[in-house]
Amino acid sequence: MQINDFSVTFSTINGSGSATANNTILRAISKMGVPVSARNIFPSNIQGLPTWYNLRVNAAGYKGRQEHCHILVAMNPETVAADLEKVVEGGLVLINEEILLDELPAGMKKIPMPVKMLLEASKTPTNLHIYLANMVYVGILAWLVGIDLEKIEAALQYHFDHRQSAVEPNLKVVKIAFDWAHQNLANPGDYKLAALEHAENKILVDGNTAGALGALFGGLQYAAWYPITPATGLAEALNEYIPKLRTDPQTGTTNCVVVQAEDELAAIGMVVGAGWAGLRAMTSTSGPGLCLMAEYLGLAYFAEVPIVVWDVQRVGPSTGLPTHTSQGDLTFTYFISHGDKDMIILLPGDVEECFEFGWKALDIAEQLQTPVIVLSDLELGMNIWEADPFAYPDHKMERGKVLWEKDLETLLKKSGQWGRYQDIDGDGIPYRTILGNLHEKAAYFTRGTGHDEFAHYSEENRDWEKNLQRLKKKVESAKKLVPPAEVLNEEKGRVGLIAYGSTKMSALEAVAMLNRSGRQVDFLRIKALPFTDEVETFLKTHDRIYIVEANRDGQMRQILNVNFPDYAAKLRSAARCDGLSLSAEWIVSQIEKMEG
Amino acid sequence: MQINDFSVTFSTINGSGSATANNTILRAISKMGVPVSARNIFPSNIQGLPTWYNLRVNAAGYKGRQEHCHILVAMNPETVAADLEKVVEGGLVLINEEILLDELPAGMKKIPMPVKMLLEASKTPTNLHIYLANMVYVGILAWLVGIDLEKIEAALQYHFDHRQSAVEPNLKVVKIAFDWAHQNLANPGDYKLAALEHAENKILVDGNTAGALGALFGGLQYAAWYPITPATGLAEALNEYIPKLRTDPQTGTTNCVVVQAEDELAAIGMVVGAGWAGLRAMTSTSGPGLCLMAEYLGLAYFAEVPIVVWDVQRVGPSTGLPTHTSQGDLTFTYFISHGDKDMIILLPGDVEECFEFGWKALDIAEQLQTPVIVLSDLELGMNIWEADPFAYPDHKMERGKVLWEKDLETLLKKSGQWGRYQDIDGDGIPYRTILGNLHEKAAYFTRGTGHDEFAHYSEENRDWEKNLQRLKKKVESAKKLVPPAEVLNEEKGRVGLIAYGSTKMSALEAVAMLNRSGRQVDFLRIKALPFTDEVETFLKTHDRIYIVEANRDGQMRQILNVNFPDYAAKLRSAARCDGLSLSAEWIVSQIEKMEG
Amino acid sequence: METTLKRSYPNALGYNRSDYLGLPTTLCKGCGHNSIANMIVSACYELELQPEKIVKFSGIGCSSKSTAYFLDRSFAFNGLHGRMPSLAEGALFADRTLKGIGISGDGDTANIGLSQFKHLVRRNLPMVYIVENNGVYGLTKGQFSATAEKGLKLKRQGENPYLPVDIALEAVAANASFVARSFAGDPKQVKELIKAALSHDGTAVLDIISPCVTFNNQDYSLHSYSWGKGHEAPLHEVEFVMPREEITVEDFENGTVREVTMHDGSVIVFKKLERQYDPTNRTEAVRLLEQAIRRNWLITGLIYVDPNAPTIFDMYSMSSESLNRIPAEKLRPDRKALDMINLSFQ
Amino acid sequence: METTLKRSYPNALGYNRSDYLGLPTTLCKGCGHNSIANMIVSACYELELQPEKIVKFSGIGCSSKSTAYFLDRSFAFNGLHGRMPSLAEGALFADRTLKGIGISGDGDTANIGLSQFKHLVRRNLPMVYIVENNGVYGLTKGQFSATAEKGLKLKRQGENPYLPVDIALEAVAANASFVARSFAGDPKQVKELIKAALSHDGTAVLDIISPCVTFNNQDYSLHSYSWGKGHEAPLHEVEFVMPREEITVEDFENGTVREVTMHDGSVIVFKKLERQYDPTNRTEAVRLLEQAIRRNWLITGLIYVDPNAPTIFDMYSMSSESLNRIPAEKLRPDRKALDMINLSFQ
Numbered sequence A, B: 001m002q003i004n005d006f007s008v009t010f011s012t013i014n015g016s017g018s019a020t021a022n023n024t025i026l027r028a029i030s031k032m033g034v035p036v037s038a039r040n041i042f043p044s045n046i047q048g049l050p051t052w053y054n055l056r057v058n059a060a061g062y063k064g065r066q067e068h069c070h071i072l073v074a075m076n077p078e079t080v081a082a083d084l085e086k087v088v089e090g091g092l093v094l095i096n097e098e099i100l101l102d103e104l105p106a107g108m109k110k111i112p113m114p115v116k117m118l119l120e121a122s123k124t125p126t127n128l129h130i131y132l133a134n135m136v137y138v139g140i141l142a143w144l145v146g147i148d149l150e151k152i153e154a155a156l157q158y159h160f161d162h163r164q165s166a167v168e169p170n171l172k173v174v175k176i177a178f179d180w181a182h183q184n185l186a187n188p189g190d191y192k193l194a195a196l197e198h199a200e201n202k203i204l205v206d207g208n209t210a211g212a213l214g215a216l217f218g219g220l221q222y223a224a225w226y227p228i229t230p231a232t233g234l235a236e237a238l239n240e241y242i243p244k245l246r247t248d249p250q251t252g253t254t255n256c257v258v259v260q261a262e263d264e265l266a267a268i269g270m271v272v273g274a275g276w277a278g279l280r281a282m283t284s285t286s287g288p289g290l291c292l293m294a295e296y297l298g299l300a301y302f303a304e305v306p307i308v309v310w311d312v313q314r315v316g317p318s319t320g321l322p323t324h325t326s327q328g329d330l331t332f333t334y335f336i337s338h339g340d341k342d343m344i345i346l347l348p349g350d351v352e353e354c355f356e357f358g359w360k361a362l363d364i365a366e367q368l369q370t371p372v373i374v375l376s377d378l379e380l381g382m383n384i385w386e387a388d389p390f391a392y393p394d395h396k397m398e399r400g401k402v403l404w405e406k407d408l409e410t411l412l413k414k415s416g417q418w419g420r421y422q423d424i425d426g427d428g429i430p431y432r433t434i435l436g437n438l439h440e441k442a443a444y445f446t447r448g449t450g451h452d453e454f455a456h457y458s459e460e461n462r463d464w465e466k467n468l469q470r471l472k473k474k475v476e477s478a479k480k481l482v483p484p485a486e487v488l489n490e491e492k493g494r495v496g497l498i499a500y501g502s503t504k505m506s507a508l509e510a511v512a513m514l515n516r517s518g519r520q521v522d523f524l525r526i527k528a529l530p531f532t533d534e535v536e537t538f539l540k541t542h543d544r545i546y547i548v549e550a551n552r553d554g555q556m557r558q559i560l561n562v563n564f565p566d567y568a569a570k571l572r573s574a575a576r577c578d579g580l581s582l583s584a585e586w587i588v589s590q591i592e593k594m595e596g
Numbered sequence C, D: 001m002e003t004t005l006k007r008s009y010p011n012a013l014g015y016n017r018s019d020y021l022g023l024p025t026t027l028c029k030g031c032g033h034n035s036i037a038n039m040i041v042s043a044c045y046e047l048e049l050q051p052e053k054i055v056k057f058s059g060i061g062c063s064s065k066s067t068a069y070f071l072d073r074s075f076a077f078n079g080l081h082g083r084m085p086s087l088a089e090g091a092l093f094a095d096r097t098l099k100g101i102g103i104s105g106d107g108d109t110a111n112i113g114l115s116q117f118k119h120l121v122r123r124n125l126p127m128v129y130i131v132e133n134n135g136v137y138g139l140t141k142g143q144f145s146a147t148a149e150k151g152l153k154l155k156r157q158g159e160n161p162y163l164p165v166d167i168a169l170e171a172v173a174a175n176a177s178f179v180a181r182s183f184a185g186d187p188k189q190v191k192e193l194i195k196a197a198l199s200h201d202g203t204a205v206l207d208i209i210s211p212c213v214t215f216n217n218q219d220y221s222l223h224s225y226s227w228g229k230g231h232e233a234p235l236h237e238v239e240f241v242m243p244r245e246e247i248t249v250e251d252f253e254n255g256t257v258r259e260v261t262m263h264d265g266s267v268i269v270f271k272k273l274e275r276q277y278d279p280t281n282r283t284e285a286v287r288l289l290e291q292a293i294r295r296n297w298l299i300t301g302l303i304y305v306d307p308n309a310p311t312i313f314d315m316y317s318m319s320s321e322s323l324n325r326i327p328a329e330k331l332r333p334d335r336k337a338l339d340m341i342n343l344s345f346q
């Protein structure tokens, strides 16, 4: 018997409303205090194609994807044969009894679900049956693994925002199915839940919403965007929360604006305009949109405009697999736009960090006066994750070196002059005025062409070189501002493993598995580029280092090679891109293969 | 006395017609058989700002930029003070006598030119004086360094296409100035030309024209472009030569089309459409335009469409210095577009190679069914260089794996099936049909989304991975097709120097200088990415390797790090970007500094 | 109309209607785009076109997906969002004997693709350009497109604050040579207009209102079935007559008839309804569209046509061979040509 | 008109004309763009605007460079080619008390920037958008732009095969609220129209024919000085009257007078010429532009205005504070708000 450690795959058809059923199960289990996670595998399509939901219960809190499941809930006749291949030996198959199936592979147990019969028995309105059908498996699964019906009710109440007209029929079907199973089936008892006490009340939220909330608590004032999967949810969450969080209840006025642009060329242009004008500004997109932002990102870098860009990655190149996850945009982002430049990149590893980096990115952008790109992905962004409640920003808003009328006057009194691109503090970061500043010395001319320290047009070779060298200094300044890499264990001479972003989830588990199997592996998680000091130390102190990532070319390894030629020979790549997040099993297998 | 080894800077104002005078001098010297080179330093402006022309005479054939000049021709009062700083001790200053100048730095000799007086004396029409003024310095310089007047006449005949009405007044002024100098000045005799016998008749041509001609001899059928400095000349040369080279004299019909697109998004789209439809297709642009091509380049890679993109580099990031040269787009090009992909990059080092790669790029693109990007730069593209006559392609046109009706029928008979993305030959390159193929099995669906070997839509993880892994194989196939790197000397354990593109010119000279000074340095010139085998061998066999390039970040070194982690620690960067091409002096100074 | 039924046997070229089919659709049931795909099948079948002689282009969106759901035997390129026009502008030069059909959405055309759309039209590249216009982004799940009417309310998006882009007016302003509007709920008209468009020598823009049943089919919405049915104001009844067919005026018992002869000799026959409308008069077309906007009419029919406007191909003196079949020998100039060039640089 | 001369002393705000100057121009002598820059200086001086209250935007081109040549005391952003509109759409939200002036070229607006231009107009962002229209790419040395007339011949380019894009018609089609056309050779009209545009609450599009003396000033060219002088057909004489000024009808001894009151209380006074023209009627405007195209008229004057069209700002309930001056405390919600949010996810 496996208690609090198993996984369930729900195989359904999109547009059939299975999301409600699946989320209900997720929330109910979470409410039992049992660590749970889930990911949606869905097609780029609106209605009628296969969709899967992989739910994992793990007392130790590991959330990585697993290659196999213990329980299959089969609602889609088209895919059932393939679905069965993913079930472990001895697994359970809950199957809509209308699906004809020759025979189960040896060792699996079949639990047929009389969906139609139970729906009829429920006496719920027939026009709702198409949606309620999924509640049948909720009920039977609840009985099978032991999900509290109370928690299910609570989850439904949550889902339907306490609209009883919706809660009731759903709950009714769940209960009828539960009762039917209880009365008619023998519970194999292989996989069971046991309620636990969580230290704190966990929240359930997707990364896009978390990022949007982070930005709103970061004082975001202007967002422009263009719809694209899987980033759309981020902008839509802004729209949803602005009335709640950024609107004056008295006057009804708001201090955050969201504009749906005509395309990504315009979205980034708007954001650069807003950032230049002193607004905290951001846009969100995915790979194809990022391509269209390349030129304006170069201008923002060169003209020193603070902006934040969220790239919620999906599988590329090209349109690729728009509804599947990957970490494939890293090198493109790092080297985006023609000419020499440096992009600051943040790499959130969970929804807590989506929130945290949501506000930090705005601070860092304004402090450095440069674009900051947050690389999330579909895995993080579109799935609902269990997490600790968001922590209120532990630091005041940093607006960077801005001169309003009085500040400028003071500076002028002190130094006699002010130049928009003067490196007064030696950190590469100049002082800026902002439009609306009415001081008669405040205005300056911003351009993408060469200029001197006083923002005057210049094609002088020395001016160009000096300016670009100053900009390079910002990289050093950035290292002090971006979130430092996180080190888990560090002992000289051992094997190291590096991961980042959502791959953290499986990587942590892989490290544990390797350690359990007797291979001592240390772990480093990169949270940002440029690399903070911990990264070099980690590379220095380890003999062989595996970089684990969800892309084909080992893009983080490539960037590590660029930055640390002295250690490049020690680096090994464990990279893969097939649209799924990496599993701990796969990571372990790769490392075992390479370690020999 | 320096014979056939000196340089002259002409300091003028743009829009004043000095190009005619300067090119006349260049051509006349070339016709004397003396190796000569020249670069134009000009502002991003149409009329009225300072412009320089740096001409270098060097019997050994070195063409790199020099930090100083021996002779200054000063026609612009605005810049004369700064211009003088670049003149060597003992240098000569030909100066329009109307320019007021306090005193020359010690050791320089001043030769005042009575421009106005000589123009009047010439009795040429006054309305032409503004253009003819520059012919005064042609005449005086000719007297000073000994340029054959006959060759000057020939150069003027060439320039004005034998229109005597134009040749005559110009020649008249040249002669009057020459005679005046002869009669009134004492020739210091420090810098002199002596006619040489060239083995062959050299040609004078700019890299953009060379690239366009290469493409036309490569069977180019479709070009779409959008104007941008410094790439414009390439498309304009296509327009110029199509009537001569690609038009049937009988029927007047042409088999090469050039479309001026509304922007670069459209230009690349058109070219992808044309390449897909079986036309040899290309576009030309510079950094900002390349940014706008990022997304379609990803599609072309993924959908396996052969196209050629010329990026004639200028200084970035952003609008940067549009009329100044750099090699700053390398990493962006290498990693362009989101997701995993591989771009084939060709790096011509002189106008001969602009021509050669012009046709080869089209062959390689069609052979590999993938985009090929040619990275030229302003230095190569917009300056007129002395070169050997273009060599006729030594290889027949390679159209790659194309199936017309009969081919498809044969294949179907043999294999029973054909899949657009099947790797039949194991080289990663599939067979393609082309629209207009009327075989009823010929049509297939091209898309940027996932597909299987038969071009059917697929979101299957395995299909995706398999396809992307096959695409990766093309990199190996590419290594056999791209121009191999060129090695000059190779001895184990010595210091190596690597350069590419137009930097070759100074790098070769730097190597010679270093060798002369007793430091033995070997040289490798990279001509393409992916790296051919010579590169790894070179890295392996040398202890320390300097990579010389005209950008801030040492971009080629970065890519070498990515590809050769085992040797990364041996690499050193000598990189600089200030809008000027690198000089041999600077390269030597860098290497001496690092070698200690 | 019985035409479809009457012809459900092999057409003159020997093709059955099924030879024009595509893959089974994966769009939502009831989506307007599906019915347009069906009408493309019928139109090509009735026009007796060889499927291999058609090339399909599209951008990205539910609409753009639908190129997979008709004409499986034709080449197709599903390009980038909003940038199908440039693809076609390259590809169709390769073989001028082929007919191009482009499918786009309103987001694809009027938002991200506005510039490419207008420049395509301006160049008058011979192809059919269909906008499956539902006022919404279907594939990304229901955001406003630029053709959504002011005041439209959508879940998660609130209320649309902007005036809509009128695709037909944009086409006319860009000097289009063929502009029609139709409604997916009126398949007969859609089919006849597609046939006319396919015979036009120039860019033929078809703005077809095509309801998105999942995200924008509220009764009050200007892109819904019920609004369209209630507000359609056809300019005329259209019938397309192939060059070798006889015009049977019987089809049009009542009312006066007007004909426009197309470049290829085919004829578009208009049966006038109440309105007197001349689709060859551009000033009229502009005025009509302007009126329709003010008065909320869903004007359908052929709005403007100039069968003889020069096309982009007229601007190049290309040989009549298919450009993509020209052998290598003809493409590479000979050695002598290079010698001359070299000489010219000396 | 003597107005310029009369006012060559400090204006009501105490600024001299020189306070509105920019750097010395680096454009070619005689370039139309220079004369427009001068008229912007005059208009701002006469309107008594505070230079610090103006923000300048531009794309890339000779035209776009010219933002450096007026109003040196104003903030300016010289952005990317064709993509100035989006910059302004972001920046102008920061402080609604500022006035935006955008300068673009015909290539910048009608080629690469067509989509951003049209969507800007559609959003009706309050700013002046001037197209310095010379039918050619100046800065890249003489290629055809999309406004070049069919048949124009340029060195190295051959003959232009396409019909031109009409910027004013494009603006009207995109639901513009203020559309005018003028000619750099008619500085008085340019100045009055700029003043009117600066007082308009919405996007004010000014399509100004501005000859490129270096690359497109051949007498027959529709963008040359001599053609413009010979073919200018003013719709009316325009005079702009500030809110607190009195309208002195004496200026218009002959002819009837029509007035349009702007959002800020200022008045545009039109003295009718031969033509009877009502610039508040969109249908008229469309018809006029269509006619002008057919007949090769260089119609100048105010073509269309709706002083009360809602602007993009009307769509957001923003506070009246300058958005970019709101202190951090007001931007970050408090801890309680986060607690509530966390609770809502449980």
Ligand SMILES: Cc1ncc(C[n+]2csc(CCOP(=O)(O)OP(=O)(O)O)c2C)c(N)n1
Residues within 6 Å of the ligand: A226, A227, A228, A229, A264, A288, A289, A292, A319, C060, C061, C062, C063, C064, C081, C104, C105, C106, C107, C108, C109, C132, C134, C136, C137, C138, C139, C140, C145, C212
């Ligand atoms: C550059 C880019 N941005 C965004 C997207 C995401 N996207 C896919 S379809 C679509 C909108 C489709 O709307 P429409 O053209 O109206 O087609 P419909 O689905 O309504 O038929 C968007 C924004 C994309 N594919 N590429």
Ligand SMILES: Cc1ncc(C[n+]2csc(CCOP(=O)(O)OP(=O)(O)O)c2C)c(N)n1
Residues within 6 Å of the ligand: B226, B227, B228, B229, B264, B288, B289, B292, B319, D060, D061, D062, D063, D064, D081, D104, D105, D106, D107, D108, D109, D132, D134, D136, D137, D138, D139, D140, D145, D212
């Ligand atoms: C993305 C991009 N493509 C091309 C260019 C090159 N470019 C600079 S100005 C210009 C055309 C300018 O023409 P127009 O807008 O008419 O201005 P004008 O110079 O005529 O005033 C072009 C194509 C660029 N800067 N950026």
Ligand code: SF4
Residues within 6 Å of the ligand: A046, C026, C027, C028, C030, C031, C032, C033, C062, C063, C134, C138, C139, C211, C212, C213, C214, C215
């Ligand atoms: S979402 Fe709308 S547009 Fe897309 S397939 Fe469904 S009904 Fe059609």
Ligand code: SF4
Residues within 6 Å of the ligand: B046, D026, D027, D028, D030, D031, D032, D033, D062, D063, D134, D138, D139, D211, D212, D213, D214, D215
């Ligand atoms: S090139 Fe033409 S547009 Fe540019 S500054 Fe000169 S005259 Fe003006």
Ligand SMILES: [Mg+2]
Residues within 6 Å of the ligand: C061, C105, C106, C107, C132, C133, C134, C135, C136, C137, C138, C145
């Ligand atoms: Mg749509």
Ligand SMILES: [Mg+2]
Residues within 6 Å of the ligand: D061, D105, D106, D107, D132, D133, D134, D135, D136, D137, D138, D145
């Ligand atoms: Mg122009």
